[in-house]
Amino acid sequence: MTNALSTPSPEIQKEEKALVPLLSVQGIYKSLGGKLILDDISFDLEKGQLKVLIGPSGSGKSTLLQCIHFLNPPDCGDVILDGKSAREMSRKNICSFRQEIGMIFQDFNLFDHLSAKDNVAIAPRKVKGLTKAQAYERALLELNRVGLSDKADHYPAQLSGGQKQRVSIARALAMDPKIMLLDEPTSALDPELIGEVLNVIADLAKGGMTMLMVTHQIGFARHLTNEIIFMEDGRVVEQGSPELLLDEYVNSRTALFCSRLTELTGR
Amino acid sequence: MNTWEFYTTILIPALNKGLALSIEIIIPSAILGLMLGILTGAGRAVGPKWLRKLLEIYVSIFRGTPLVVQLTMWYYGFPTITRFLEPILKPRGWPSFTWDIFMMQPFTAAVFGFTLCSAAYHSEYIRGALLSVRRGQFLAAESLGFTKLQTFLFITAPIALRRAVPGCGNEIIYLIKYSSLALLISIRELTGQSNHIASLYFRHMECYLLTAIYYLAMVTVATVLLNRLERLISLPGMGRAS
Structure with a gap:
């Protein structure tokens, strides 16, 4: 899209034609x-x-x-x-x-009764039907991505605001939005x-x-x-x-x- | 018979027998009452409108009338329903069958009465706890693709039940004490035994004092167990401070 000025190759042109908004x-x-x-x-x-x-x-x-x-x-x-x-x-x-569609809220809205790891794992388990082990594996991966793998077993009340928001991002990402x-x-x-x-x-x-x-x-x-x-x-x-x-x-x-x-x- | 002998051979064995019967009534009433209370409370908090209305009526009747009246109604009043039904049904050719189905054993009537009354109160604690769960928690759950039922089962209910424990525990402690009303429907439980012995031997002071101690002991045990439960299900930021 950005190099529209240069002559696009036929291949790119074809791609652009197929570009329907997500x-x-x-x-x-x-x-x-x-x-x-x-x-x-x-x-x-x-x-x-x-x-x-x-x-x-x-x-x-x-x-x-x-x-x-x-x-x-x-x-x-x-x-x-x-x-x-x-x-x-x-x-x-x-x-x-x-x-x-992943949603991130202003006030985090983490599930208060679940640890960081479970907050991330619960939707893959209950909604996507992953096994507990698979869901935890995924949860740890996502928590690692937001730099919180060491807080996996902490509950929302034990996390700072920034950490809560990062957990909520991990929670959304775990559903592959x-x-x-x-x-x-x-x-x-x-x-x-x-x-x-x-x-x-x-x-x-x-x-x-x-x-x-x-x-x-x-x-x-x-x-x-x-x-x-x-x-x-x-x-x-x-x-x-x-x-x-x-x-x-x-x-x-x-x-x-x-x-x-x-x-x-x-x- | 000296005083000591009265205690050991008459009063204490009688009260122990009464205590056993009391516990036999309290435990099923508490369990059934709590289960029915959870269903009623959930129905009142999140159920469809017609169900809410229906349960509202149930709760207002059972919270609004004295338990003594309810119990005597179930035990003495209900079997006589025959008298009202037969004149209506007989002329219309209904077979006259025995109306024993309305007769309850005293024990059944007591558990039935306590369960219904206790559930009405439990439902109020459960409803309050369910309504206290922040809206953001549902939004978050639904945004992840949870259905309404899944949101309720995995998010709302676990949070609400933790918040309801102190209130429901309170109701169970009430139940331990109002179980004494079973004596009015001819059950000789703890208070019934005490009444009986007191009037036979004219030793009211000792009988009732000891009975009070028995109840206090039961309530203490229940309190300890409930505290332990509360601690068991508490989480950082939820429930009692650890």
């Missing part, structure tokens, strides 16, 4: 309690792409992620993952649709713990994981992403590359919002 969000509307939260949201996510979703609080970002995941089904519109429409799925298929949705993964963390989580996310991005991330870590995000989506009042207000939206000379809503964030936090 995730396609089509015209999502959602109202909660009589208030319109999401107002006609559409965008695509290609394989290996990381898109960043920003916007003021109450703009519907978290609701959008939950709609994409069908945790909170949209009133209208569809989500198409790898050619399969979520709207047309039965309840049972929705569960397998969800397996293919095709895409990951990250809902402000560092917002609940102490400043000195943010780095360890961002490193893991950066590694994932480099590894080619397709991701949609809600974040206020603009500085971090602009280096990883090639597209920012700016939402306000349930609508996509601006959408484009970081250069287009964030450069000092650009007079965009996104830039205004981000400069206010930076003023506040000094980042």
Whole structure:
């Protein structure tokens, strides 16, 4: 995609033609309690792409992620993952649709009654039907990937915020998701713990994981992403590359919002 | 007969016999009550609306009426239902069969009555514990592809049961003491024996004092066991501080 200027070889051309977006969000509307939260949201996510979703609080970002995941089904519109429409799925298929989308929450949502290892292993065991030994093997692999193999037997209450968030990333990865949705993964963390989580996310991005991330870590995000989506009042207000939206000379809503964030936090 | 002889040959053997019978009633009532309570509590917390309504009615009746009334109803009242049913059914050509099915042995009636009452209270502790599980935990489970049932079995229930143990333990301790009401349906359990001996020998003070000590001992044993259970299932960050 990036070397579109050079003449592509026939092979690449063929590949590009076959390039259907991995995730396609089509015209999502959602109202909660009589208030319109999401107002006609559409965008695509290609394989290996990381898109960043920003916007003021109450703009519907978290609701959008939950709609994409069908945790909170949209009133209208569809989500198409790898050619399969979520709207047309039965309840049972929705569960397998969800397996293919990893979700990272702002407040981690680890299972309080399970150790780090079991937190990661339980879904492969119960949902995918792996044996205990296979699931543990996988869990240790994933915990190792996020740098926590020494904390496998710790319970959530014994982990720091950053460690909890890394366990939750390992938990999502153990299900081999095709895409990951990250809902402000560092917002609940102490400043000195943010780095360890961002490193893991950066590694994932480099590894080619397709991701949609809600974040206020603009500085971090602009280096990883090639597209920012700016939402306000349930609508996509601006959408484009970081250069287009964030450069000092650009007079965009996104830039205004981000400069206010930076003023506040000094980042 | 001197006092010592009264204690060793009459009072203590009688109370021991009563104690054995009390325990025979308490244990099945506690187990069945807890099981029914868990089902009722789960139904009230996560069941469909019609089930919730139905269980709500059950709980409000059994929590809202005195246990003495419930017990005497099961034992004395229920068999007489024949009198109300026969005039209705006979003219319509129903065969007149014996109504023994409504007759319960005192022991059965006691276990039945205690179970139903205890379950109504247990359900409240279970329901509270289930509702206290954070929404984020379900969201996380569902986002991993768990079905609603799997989420309940592997996530919600294990967390909620740990939180319900102190409350349910409390109810079991109540049960130990209200099991004494079985004497009203002609069961000579611990309190029944004590009553009997006291009125035969006019030694109320000693009889009831010793009975109180017996109950205190039972409750102490139960408390120790419940504490041990609580410690056994506690996890870092959940349950008692270790």
